[in-house]
Amino acid sequence: MYDRIALVGIGLIGSSLARVIRRERLAGEIVISTRSAATLKRAEELGLGDTYTTDAAEAARGADLVIVSVPVGASGAVAAEIAPALKPGATVTDVGSTKRSVIEQMGPHMPAGVHFIPGHPLAGTEKSGPDAGFADLFENRWCIFTPLPGTDPQALERLSDFWRRCGSNIDTMDAEHHDMVLAIVSHLPHIIAYNIVGTADDLETVTKSEVIKYSASGFRDFTRLAASDPTMWRDVCLHNKDAILEMLARFSEDLASLQRAIRWGDGEKLFDMFTRTRAIRRSIIEAGQEIDVPDFGRQAVEHPHKG
Amino acid sequence: MYDRIALVGIGLIGSSLARVIRRERLAGEIVISTRSAATLKRAEELGLGDTYTTDAAEAARGADLVIVSVPVGASGAVAAEIAPALKPGATVTDVGSTKRSVIEQMGPHMPAGVHFIPGHPLAGTEKSGPDAGFADLFENRWCIFTPLPGTDPQALERLSDFWRRCGSNIDTMDAEHHDMVLAIVSHLPHIIAYNIVGTADDLETVTKSEVIKYSASGFRDFTRLAASDPTMWRDVCLHNKDAILEMLARFSEDLASLQRAIRWGDGEKLFDMFTRTRAIRRSIIEAGQEIDVPDFGRQAVEHPHKG
Numbered sequence: 001m002y003d004r005i006a007l008v009g010i011g012l013i014g015s016s017l018a019r020v021i022r023r024e025r026l027a028g029e030i031v032i033s034t035r036s037a038a039t040l041k042r043a044e045e046l047g048l049g050d051t052y053t054t055d056a057a058e059a060a061r062g063a064d065l066v067i068v069s070v071p072v073g074a075s076g077a078v079a080a081e082i083a084p085a086l087k088p089g090a091t092v093t094d095v096g097s098t099k100r101s102v103i104e105q106m107g108p109h110m111p112a113g114v115h116f117i118p119g120h121p122l123a124g125t126e127k128s129g130p131d132a133g134f135a136d137l138f139e140n141r142w143c144i145f146t147p148l149p150g151t152d153p154q155a156l157e158r159l160s161d162f163w164r165r166c167g168s169n170i171d172t173m174d175a176e177h178h179d180m181v182l183a184i185v186s187h188l189p190h191i192i193a194y195n196i197v198g199t200a201d202d203l204e205t206v207t208k209s210e211v212i213k214y215s216a217s218g219f220r221d222f223t224r225l226a227a228s229d230p231t232m233w234r235d236v237c238l239h240n241k242d243a244i245l246e247m248l249a250r251f252s253e254d255l256a257s258l259q260r261a262i263r264w265g266d267g268e269k270l271f272d273m274f275t276r277t278r279a280i281r282r283s284i285i286e287a288g289q290e291i292d293v294p295d296f297g298r299q300a301v302e303h304p305h306k307g
Numbered sequence: 308m309y310d311r312i313a314l315v316g317i318g319l320i321g322s323s324l325a326r327v328i329r330r331e332r333l334a335g336e337i338v339i340s341t342r343s344a345a346t347l348k349r350a351e352e353l354g355l356g357d358t359y360t361t362d363a364a365e366a367a368r369g370a371d372l373v374i375v376s377v378p379v380g381a382s383g384a385v386a387a388e389i390a391p392a393l394k395p396g397a398t399v400t401d402v403g404s405t406k407r408s409v410i411e412q413m414g415p416h417m418p419a420g421v422h423f424i425p426g427h428p429l430a431g432t433e434k435s436g437p438d439a440g441f442a443d444l445f446e447n448r449w450c451i452f453t454p455l456p457g458t459d460p461q462a463l464e465r466l467s468d469f470w471r472r473c474g475s476n477i478d479t480m481d482a483e484h485h486d487m488v489l490a491i492v493s494h495l496p497h498i499i500a501y502n503i504v505g506t507a508d509d510l511e512t513v514t515k516s517e518v519i520k521y522s523a524s525g526f527r528d529f530t531r532l533a534a535s536d537p538t539m540w541r542d543v544c545l546h547n548k549d550a551i552l553e554m555l556a557r558f559s560e561d562l563a564s565l566q567r568a569i570r571w572g573d574g575e576k577l578f579d580m581f582t583r584t585r586a587i588r589r590s591i592i593e594a595g596q597e598i599d600v601p602d603f604g605r606q607a608v609e610h611p612h613k614g
Binding site: 073097122123124125126127132141142144171177180181182184185186187188189190191192193194195196197198199200201202203205206208210211212213214215216217218219220221222223224225226227228230231233234235237238241244245247248250251252254255256258259261262263265267270271273274275276277278280281282283284287289290291294295296297298 | 380404429430433439448449451478487488489491492493494495496497498499500501502503504505506507508509510512513515518519520521522523524525526527528529530531532533534535537538540542544545548554555557558559561562563565566568569570572574577578580581582583585587588589590591594596597598601602603604605
């Protein structure tokens with residue numbers, strides 16, 4: 001689909017891209033670049049690309065498609081680095097979880113004649129690094145583009161096709177709306193998960209070993225999100241501040257109201273609050289974004305041979 | 308192990324017990340009782356027991372072991388109902404998620420010569436009802452007893468053996484500590500999950516269909532707990548109020564501090580908060596209470612034939 005694809009950043013997302021590009025033969029050549037020599041060496045050991053360099057500009061030189069997969073706080077620096085090396089007609093995209101900030105950081109560096117199309121594949125796991133990637137990561141997941149006014153429709157269609165062949169479904173929306181949507185479906189859940197795991201870690205009356213031992217009764221579900229990459233999530237918090245603070249405020253208000261219902265023993269209100277949430281999970285399963293087996297299918301993995 | 312076991316309540320826990328008792332041949336006879344005629348009929352269709360009745364006292368009459376598996380708010384009424392029918396030397400236990408309240412509710416009804424041993428198997432899924440149960444539910448999960456002073460050690464040992472043969476590991480502690488531990492490992496996570504799903508449901512700027520579509524980016528992890536049985540969780544909130552309010556207060560304080568770090572752009576603090584939580588998940592996996600595959604092993608279920 002593209003003669004030469006440069007992957008700048010080779011963590012969970014970058015290395016998953018490398019694998020699916022290879023499997024689906026989407027590039028003539030895959031060039032891999034990352035700042036850390038150790039990570040680059042690992043990518044080479046895994047055979048993720050064709051050529052390897054710690055110099056992002058060298059990777060971008062002559063590439064038809066450059067995919068920047070770095071923590072969003074590093075987007076501006078990467079854009080400045082690769083800009084002089086970009087060839088006319090090249091497409092530059094990213095995979096960052098916040099879009100307004102990435103556009104502000106990368107946009108000003110992009111030369112005329114280069115198609116800059118901000119993107120965000122909604123896919124990931126709690127693991128990070130080049131070993132964590134896998135070719136199926138984007139299968140049946142959404143990839144959202146937040147194109148700028150004046151974006152070349154052909155370049156956008158070609159990039160959409162690329163992502164479809166990686167397994168994704170495509171959506172487009174404006175960057176501001178993206179950041180608001182992601183604040184509720186992704187950023188707030190991660191922050192809440194980090195927070196509750198931290199609260200448990202600080203208790204004096206309940207030991208850490210008790211929390212660990214008895215975690216199957218609910219707590220362990222939160223630990224998956226709370227095991228995500230700290231650098232990535234620090235940057236998300238710093239770069240989608242307004243939308244996150246808005247969602248946090250709403251969450252806290254709702255929690256105060258629930259707390260009041262508990263304090264006053266308002267069983268009817270509690271029952272109502274606990275009833276309406278069931279329907280949402282059903283809808284998510286129907287939309288093909290979750291599996292319809294209890295316990296996230298953990299049982300199927302734990303007891304592969306039992307009923 | 309027991310000649311006659313009476314199961315009062317045949318939801319997720321009761322019906323899982325019925326299945327494992329049958330599989331492991333732990334009873335000469337299984338008597339099933341539940342208040343709802345429709346649920347009782349379903350239990351009979353599923354062949355979960357030997358005899359069936361909507362009368363809890365009739366079920367308890369002549370039983371060597373009575374296991375009460377009802378929402379904790381109903382424990383007192385059930386105890387009053389079965390008390391006159393209990394035979395001397397019988398053991399009565401329960402599976403409720405709060406223990407101080409259950410002891411207060413059931414204890415006063417228990418006749419002399421009956422062994423009342425409060426218990427709590429830390430096992431469950433988001434599904435409820437007799438169809439949701441399965442024989443492996445208690446496998447490698449903890450069952451906590453909160454025995455009262457003067458409990459007969461032989462009766463306790465026999466009941467412990469019973470639960471071990473259901474697959475559980477056994478722990479004992481006092482009821483107050485149990486309620487505090489469960490408030491953090493189970494009750495707070497469920498309340499937070501219900502709350503965040505409710506917050507998302509109320510937004511004006513982000514549509515419900517967007518929340519559903521993009522839920523794989525974090526939100527869907529919360530929906531499992533938020534799909535749990537509303538009656539059970541209303542009762543937990545009403546019957547473990549003090550410990551839950553204590554944990555909610557700590558959680559909210561921590562969240563306010565995190566919110567402040569986001570507002571002031573304190574990247575260092577955010578990074579520290581997001582780093583320490585990773586270790587807890589590792590420990591939970593090492594303790595055998597979670598599986599070591601990304602995404603809760605959803606991928607393994609979604610793509611059973613891929614790498």
